[in-house]
Amino acid sequence: MQCAAILITLLSSVAFTSALPQTGPPASSCPVTTQMPECGVPCIQAAAIEIGCTKYMDFECQCKNAAAMQAAVMPCVAQACGATLAPVVGQVANAICEQCVTTA
Secondary structure, three states: OHHHHHHHHHHHHOOOOOOOOOOOOOHHHOHHHHHOOHHHHHHHHHHHHHOOOOOOOOHHHHHHOHHHHHHHHHHHHHHHHHHHHHHHHHHHHHHHHHHHOOOO
8 A cells, every 4th residue: 555655656746747649759759758668558548548639649639638647547557567667657758748749
C-alpha cells in the first residue's frame, strides 16, 4: 500500500502529460519517444482513446489534455510498469510534450 502511494506521488510530481501520440512530428523527428518504456505504451494507447484523442501518436492532443491524460493513464501505468518504471513513463511523457509539441 505504501509503495502504491509513493508511486502515485512520483507520477503526480512529473507533469504527466501523455506520451507517444501523433498529430505532431513523427517519432523519427522526435527521438525522445524511443525512451518510452514498453510497459507504458498500451496504457497510453488506451488512455488516449479514453480522453478523445484520435491517434495513439497524437502528441498535441494528449499534451493539451494533460490532466485528463494523467488521470486516465496513471492506474494502468502503476500496475503495468511498477515502482521502478512508472516514474520513467511520466518523465518521458513530460519530455515528449516539451520537445515534440510545438506551441504557437
